[in-house]
Amino acid sequence: RKEVEQDPGPFNVPEGATVAFNCTYSNSASQSFFWYRQDCRKEPKLLMSVYSSGNEDGRFTAQLNRASQYISLLIRDSKLSDSATYLCVVNQENQGGKLIFGQGTELSVKP
Amino acid sequence: NAGVTQTPKFQVLKTGQSMTLQCAQDMNHEYMSWYRQDPGMGLRLIHYSVGAGITDQGEVPNGYNVSRSTTEDFPLRLLSAAPSQTSVYFCASSRRRGRYEQYFGPGTRLTVT
Numbered sequence: 001r002k003e004v005e006q007d008p009g010p011f012n013v014p015e016g017a018t019v020a021f022n023c024t025y026s027n028s029a030s031q032s033f034f035w036y037r038q039d040c041r042k043e044p045k046l047l048m049s050v051y052s053s054g055n056e057d058g059r060f061t062a063q064l065n066r067a068s069q070y071i072s073l074l075i076r077d078s079k080l081s082d083s084a085t086y087l088c089v090v091n092q093e094n095q096g097g098k099l100i101f102g103q104g105t106e107l108s109v110k111p
Numbered sequence: 112n113a114g115v116t117q118t119p120k121f122q123v124l125k126t127g128q129s130m131t132l133q134c135a136q137d138m139n140h141e142y143m144s145w146y147r148q149d150p151g152m153g154l155r156l157i158h159y160s161v162g163a164g165i166t167d168q169g170e171v172p173n174g175y176n177v178s179r180s181t182t183e184d185f186p187l188r189l190l191s192a193a194p195s196q197t198s199v200y201f202c203a204s205s206r207r208r209g210r211y212e213q214y215f216g217p218g219t220r221l222t223v224t
Contacts, residue, residue, distance in 0.1 A: 044213075
């Protein structure tokens with residue numbers, strides 16, 4: 001079983017739709033969680049950190065469920081510019097700060 | 112402030128050739144790392160460094176060497192290229208290892224024939 005698993009893509013949605021991505025992690029000792037965005041053939045960039053109480057940044061909401069070892073990212077009112085691959089990233093500080101990347105979920109927003 | 116720079120952007124090697132991928136950062140970050148990205152696999156850590164003079168192996172270190180003689184530079188050496196090393200390579204840096212934002216370079220697309 002992969003340490004971090006994401007929904008297989010691609011997700012094809014119309015502009016204005018709400019879309020949710022899920023991510024599960026296997027190591028219960030994982031301590032920090034992130035969503036990165038990667039545009040086609042470009043480098044990943046941090047989208048947002050994920051906090052235990054859940055957090056929001058504009059149209060983006062991230063949630064963490066430690067009991068179920070599950071992270072989610074919700075995008076409301078999708079824009080064409082949201083088309084990208086979204087990477088779930090888990091940090092295991094008890095293993096020296098090891099970062100584990102999910103394989104990514106591709107989102108395509110259509111007009 | 113250039114962030115993280117990588118050269119070259121593209122490279123084609125023949126099996127058995129060696130080469131060095133360059134990586135530099137100007138943010139005075141302690142932590143630097145190399146990843147490879149293959150379809151369906153996510154980013155996998157090759158080697159990392161927590162400071163000048165200190166390097167360690169990641170998840171997939173075989174066939175690669177690194178050194179960190181300065182805070183700014185972290186080159187990745189392919190000793191004897193193999194087709195299995197065809198991939199996209201990203202260098203990243205952050206203040207420290209762990210829960211800090213990773214800043215990635217633009218990547219090097221390597222093909223080994």
